[in-house]
Amino acid sequence: MHFSQPITSALLLVAAGLAQAASSWSFDEGSLLITAKKGSDTVKEKLNAKSPLSKPIALGSTDTLKVTFTAKDNGKGKRPHQAFVILKEQDSGLEAPFPLTLKENGKAVVQIPQKEIPVNLLLSDKPLKASIVIASFGSAMGFNAPAFDVEITTDPNVAPPQYEKPVRYGKKPEIHHTFRADPQSPPKVVSLIFALAVVATVPALFIGWLVLGANVNHLTKAIGAAPLSHATFFGSIVAMEFVFFMYYTSWNLFQVLPVIGVVSVVTILSGTKALGEVQSRRLAGER
Incomplete structure (x- = not known):
């Protein structure tokens, strides 16, 4: 039985493919x-x-x-x-x-x-x-x-190795946080010393005004020209100091911030008009 050359070549290729696949x-x-x-x-x-x-x-x-x-x-x-x-x-x-x-x-x-x-x-x-x-x-x-x-086989004279389970994600015991105690005020003696130091600056302020030539006579003119602006501006400064005092004694930060916001707006609006009135007198040549 004889095969033609094309058929023989095809059979060889198939055999080679089977041999390669079988490796x-x-x-x-x-x-x-x-x-x-x-x-x-x-x-x-x-x-x-x-x-x-x-x-x-x-x-x-x-x-x-x-x-x-x-x-x-x-x-x-x-x-x-x-x-x-x-x-x-x-x-x-x-x-x-x-x-x-x-x-x-x-x-x-x-x-x-x-x-x-x-x-x-x-x-x-x-x-x-x-x-x-x-x-x-x-x-x-x-x-x-x-x-x-x-x-x-292990050595009987040596303790057997201990297996520790790896840490897995899952439910853990409840954590109870212990918060720090609220900050305490400094000793009263220290507070009193600093308070006296602040009060001592008030005479120094008046002495400085006298040395620099402050004219107290303009007080009546200022109040007469813009009484509401000057009174509100001065009152807002006093109110801001009161807020700081309350924060130091009893208020917390969440109580202080809203009050400071309101007082600051009043200070800006009244101060703009009050200081504008002072500027107008200075531009007019009044000293």
């Missing part, structure tokens, strides 16, 4: 090594990609688990994009991945001391399931299969 990752030359703290090898086993080890491997508190193998893509040694040894706790399903160091020829190695295994896995009552995961870009199927079991 997958695996490993060979796998080994497992348990190294004690002093450097002596206690356990050495060969790993098989098709079947896991039949017996669990004991990992002591000072031991280090070393896994080596050659990653292969369709039977050829090659560096994959990622390769992990994953330890899994049987009851909770929690996993801890340990990445392998990879070379271009596919050689992979990882060392896992017991102290680097998470606490929640160390406290497991059952052996940990160890799987090997190999995957990469491209069409080749990844590899994920159980390889061996690890039985954690």
Whole structure:
């Protein structure tokens, strides 16, 4: 039976496509090594990609688990994009991945001391399931299969590790705030000293007016020209001082601010007219 050249080429292309689609990752030359703290090898086993080890491997508190193998893509040694040894706790399903160091020829190695295994896995009552995961870009199927079991043994002379649950968002106990006490007024003696200092400035004010040549005779002219403006302006100044006094003695800030706002408006409106009247007399040449 003979095939024409176009049919033969098509069959070859289909066969090549099937071969490429059927390629997958695996490993060979796998080994497992348990190294004690002093450097002596206690356990050495060969790993098989098709079947896991039949017996669990004991990992002591000072031991280090070393896994080596050659990653292969369709039977050829090659560096994959990622390769992990994953330890899994049987009851909770929690996993801890340990990445392998990879070379271009596919050689992979990882060392896992017991102290680097998470606490929640160390406290497991059952052996940990160890799987090997190999995957990469491209069409080749990844590899994920159980390889061996690890039985954690702890030092009886050392307290077992304690697992602390991570902080989660959720309902928390009610917080009761303790506010600071209200600020207290200074001692009366200090207040009296400053009050006397303020009162002492009043004679100094009148002396300054006399030295500068203040003309008291203009008081009657000012009140006669704009009695309401001058009286309101002077009264607003006294009212503002009264507000400060009340704030010092009993009022709080929320009581003071509205009153200050009203008094300030009155001061501005009356002061504009009162001071305008004084300016008009000064422009007229009165001193």
